[in-house]
Amino acid sequence: MKLDWRGLITWEWPLAGLLMLALALDGAAASGLTHYDQRWELPSSLAVCGLALLASRWPAIAGVGVAVVLLVWSVVLRLASVAVLSVAGGLLGAEVAAVLAVIVAVVRRSSRSTATGIVGLLLLGCLAVRVLRPDHPDSPQDLGWNAILPVLAVLAGWYLRARDAEHSREMRAVVVAAQLRERVALARELHDVVAHHIGGMVVQAQAAQAVAVPDPGAPARVLPVIERAGTDALSAMQRMVVMLRDTGEGGGEPATLTTDLVADLHGLTADAGGGTPVRLTVELAEPVPAEVATTVLRLVQESVTNARRYATGAHEITTTVRAGGGTVRVQVRDDGRHTDQPKRSGGGGYGLVGMRERVQLLGGRFEAGRLPGEGWQVLADVPL
Known part of the structure; x- marks a missing residue:
C-alpha cells in the first residue's frame, strides 16, 4: 500500500485548505478564553484531518481510523476532566469537517x-464523543446540526458516486470506440499485405499454367487449384474490408505501408517542426515483416507526437528500435515533466x-508510464 504523495498534493489540496481553515478557526475561538489549554485540541484534530486526506485512497481505513481516534481521545478527555470548545455534538470544528469529508469519500468510493x-461506525463514534466528552460552558448549541450534517454528507457522496459512474460509462464507451x-485500421493494413502476397501467388500460378507441358501430369492438376484458392482468398479479404468500412465506426485511414523502415523512421523523426528533437537508434538484426514494420512506424509516430505535446521542458526524445531474437522492441522516452494538459491543442487523447x-x-507486450x-x-x- 504505497502512498502517492504527488497525487495527494495535486488532488487533495482543496480539502487540505478547508481543514487548515477549520483548525485555524478552532484556535481563534479558543484563544480568547482564559484558563484553557489549546494543546488538548491538537492530537485528535490533527489525526482525523490527516485521515480525511487519505480517505479518497483508502476510505474504509480512514473511516475506521477516524471513529477509533474520536473514541480514544474522548476517553482521554473524560479521564483528564478536560472540556474542549466544541462546535457540534462535542466535536471541534476541524473534527466536524474531517468526519463529513470521510463520510463523503466512503459513500462515493x-x-x-x-x-x-x-x-x-462513524455515527457511533460521534455519539460516543457526545456522551463521553465533558461539556464546555462556552460551546454553542447544536441546533440540530448533529442530524443534518451527516445526512448532507451522505447525499453529497451519493451524488458524486452517480457522477463517477456516469463518467466511467462514458470513458468505457470512448475506449471501446478507440479500440x-x-x-x-490494422485490418485494412493486413489486407494490403495479404492481398499483395495472394496476388503474387495467383500470378505465379497463372504463369506456370501458361508454360506447362501439354501433358503436365500432377503439377497441372495442382496449379488450377492454387489459382482458384488464391482468387477465393483475395475475394474474401476484399469482402472483409468492405464490411469493416461499413460498420460506421470510422477508423480513419490506415497508415501507409512502409517499404524501407529505416528510411521512414529517420524521415519521421528528423524534422522537429519546432518541437523537441529526437535521437533515433535503429538496429535491425532480423528482417521486419511489412505488417510489423507498419506498426513500428505507427508506435514511433504516436509516441513522439505525445512526447512533444505533453512533455513540458523536455530537451530530447530518445527513440530506439531493435529487431532480434524473434522480436522487435520499440522504446521511446523523454526527460520532460508530463501533465494531463497538452502544450498545444489537437489530438483525441486516446x-x-x-x-x-x-x-x-x-x-505483443505494451507498457507506458512515468519514469522515476x-x-x-x-x-x-x-x-516478428
Whole structure:
C-alpha cells in the first residue's frame, strides 16, 4: 500500500485548505478564553484531518481510523476532566469537517454494504464523543446540526458516486470506440499485405499454367487449384474490408505501408517542426515483416507526437528500435515533466489506447508510464 504523495498534493489540496481553515478557526475561538489549554485540541484534530486526506485512497481505513481516534481521545478527555470548545455534538470544528469529508469519500468510493457499515461506525463514534466528552460552558448549541450534517454528507457522496459512474460509462464507451478504430485500421493494413502476397501467388500460378507441358501430369492438376484458392482468398479479404468500412465506426485511414523502415523512421523523426528533437537508434538484426514494420512506424509516430505535446521542458526524445531474437522492441522516452494538459491543442487523447490495442492484436507486450524522477516511456515488444 504505497502512498502517492504527488497525487495527494495535486488532488487533495482543496480539502487540505478547508481543514487548515477549520483548525485555524478552532484556535481563534479558543484563544480568547482564559484558563484553557489549546494543546488538548491538537492530537485528535490533527489525526482525523490527516485521515480525511487519505480517505479518497483508502476510505474504509480512514473511516475506521477516524471513529477509533474520536473514541480514544474522548476517553482521554473524560479521564483528564478536560472540556474542549466544541462546535457540534462535542466535536471541534476541524473534527466536524474531517468526519463529513470521510463520510463523503466512503459513500462515493466504497461498496454500498461497506459504506453503510463505515458510516454507521462513524455515527457511533460521534455519539460516543457526545456522551463521553465533558461539556464546555462556552460551546454553542447544536441546533440540530448533529442530524443534518451527516445526512448532507451522505447525499453529497451519493451524488458524486452517480457522477463517477456516469463518467466511467462514458470513458468505457470512448475506449471501446478507440479500440475498434484501431482494429479497423490494422485490418485494412493486413489486407494490403495479404492481398499483395495472394496476388503474387495467383500470378505465379497463372504463369506456370501458361508454360506447362501439354501433358503436365500432377503439377497441372495442382496449379488450377492454387489459382482458384488464391482468387477465393483475395475475394474474401476484399469482402472483409468492405464490411469493416461499413460498420460506421470510422477508423480513419490506415497508415501507409512502409517499404524501407529505416528510411521512414529517420524521415519521421528528423524534422522537429519546432518541437523537441529526437535521437533515433535503429538496429535491425532480423528482417521486419511489412505488417510489423507498419506498426513500428505507427508506435514511433504516436509516441513522439505525445512526447512533444505533453512533455513540458523536455530537451530530447530518445527513440530506439531493435529487431532480434524473434522480436522487435520499440522504446521511446523523454526527460520532460508530463501533465494531463497538452502544450498545444489537437489530438483525441486516446493514442495510448490505440497503441496498446494494436500491439496486443499482434501478440505483443505494451507498457507506458512515468519514469522515476521525470520523464515518460513507451515500451513495446512485437513478435516478428
